[in-house]
Amino acid sequence: MEASKVIHAIYNDDDILMSAVKRVKAERYHIEEIYTPFPVHGLDRAMGLAPTRIAITAFIYGLIGLTVATLMMNFIMIEDWPQNIGGKPSFSYLENMPAFVPIMFELTVFFSAHLMVITFYLRSRMWPFKSAENPDPRTTDDHFLMEIAVNGNEEALSSMLKDTGAVEINLVDKAH
């Protein structure tokens, strides 16, 4: 199938990569994926990727943590067994609240941090024993790889990529 063919353009400098991305976007080709050995500042913006919403999830997880802490301590300390412990006022949650704040804070942070990390793993499809999806091992060291789908325009595309400073251009059939 023609559509399963992609071009792998390999660069060896992040500045060249950035200008190549801008050129490819300007010529209205669809970039499937870019593999880099380290975060290239501004690459997501140049590619036109949507901003992440992970901070919003973290905020919601924090609220969940706060709720868990509050409900837990309200049940244990106030409703279930309101003992007099060292004269602390266990008549209502509000009266004894300062003593609960450290736990409320920590559980907010705990839920926020851990659930956000787990969300990140799930959304990025990362887990132990997952087989790596790296098309070229050099991209973990010092090369940058741009993957563009080919739709019968192979020649025009590769000459354009050559123009942008790619050190290597490979046509890869992904359908195997």
Add this chain to the structure above:
Amino acid sequence: MYTFSNKLKTFSFILMILGALGVGYGFMTSHKSFEEVEHLLAEESHHGGGHGEANAHHATPSHDTHAKAEGSHGEEAHAHVDEHTKHVEHVQHQIANRPWSALYVAAFFFMMIALGVLAFYAIQIASQAGWSPVLFRVMEGITAYLLPGAIIVLLIAIASGTIGHYNIFIWMDPDVVAHDKLIQGKSGWLNLGGFAIRGIIFIAGWALYRHFARKFSIAQDNAEPGDKTNFKKAFRITAGFLVFFIYTESMMSWDWIMSVDPHWFSTLFGWYVFASMFVSGITVIALLSIYLKSRGYLAFVNENHLHDVAKFMFGISIFWTYLWFSQFMLIWYSNIPEEVTYFITRINDYRLPFFGMVVMNFVFPLLLLMNADYKRMPWFVVMAGIVILAGHYIDIFNMIMPATVGDRWFIGIPEIGSVLLFGGLFIFVVFMSLSKASLLAKGYPLMKESEDFHY
């Protein structure tokens, strides 16, 4: 170059005049005679206001027992009369304290903004921050208020114990000290001479640093390209100043604020006051930059700089809350009588300002400034900034007022007048200073980085 517009100048003068009228009104109406206060208390107890019960308890028995002055009842009556006299005198003193405290709170509030900005400025230089140099002249403008502002605070404090009737600091009253073992034990530190000398040392140190930092900053502007000697000099004195500042700021907070409650002490108080002044100062930097930019004077300041200042507002607001809560919770938890009275009076008599300021200084900025997009919107930062500033005014109000006016507090003409008076003076001094030098510190070595700053 910035030119101080006549409109703003007039505005600051109007504020000062209105404020002075308010302050004058406060002083004129606070001198109540014994009979007037007695009458006032009796009236309050008739109306059954918040004070009613306590006053009725003091007032009625003394009048009843007047009639039957015989035997053991006579002594009891005497005791009641004494108690009644004491209560009225106490309230009389509180009423007389109000305009002094209102003046002091407002004077301290504006002084602390300038001091907080000076600390922030010094930290930016010492850490060689790459984003903030475009705001240096704004910061230098604000710190121009430090010298007059701090002198005013010290003068009000000393005047309250010399020409006033010990209206802010009870330990300045030799009569009180003579009957108070606890204050006697502290009189090695808490005495008027020492207070004045320490105050002069603090102010001299801060003002000297401010003077030379400003001088070197302007000299660096006019220096030959490549000549960085002024920058190096400023860097060196800044390191020294930060050490001096953290010691003197702590001592200043004991002297100027904590000693209004001479029986009470707290170890993290200096930090707490510092957090309050730091966040207020940063907020004023943000507000002033937004104002100047909206007038077209700060073309080189962009939303990325605003974003960073707003991040500081957000972070230091939380830092303030952390210290507020640490101080409150440790004392609440252990509940040692000699410490806990401080919070008991505040929670009983100042419930709304005491907890209201936590909402204004913590919950509000937390929810408003958490979103990165909101931090880049000027009107959003202005809105959060106004609430933060009002919240920190109430913070200082909560530190001073319970010790001086007790439950006789209100935010009325004396308080608002004082804020207008010093607010007007602050605007006048700051904008005067801003108009004296270019708003871009051109020669600063990190300026290019700051102009191109992008977050």
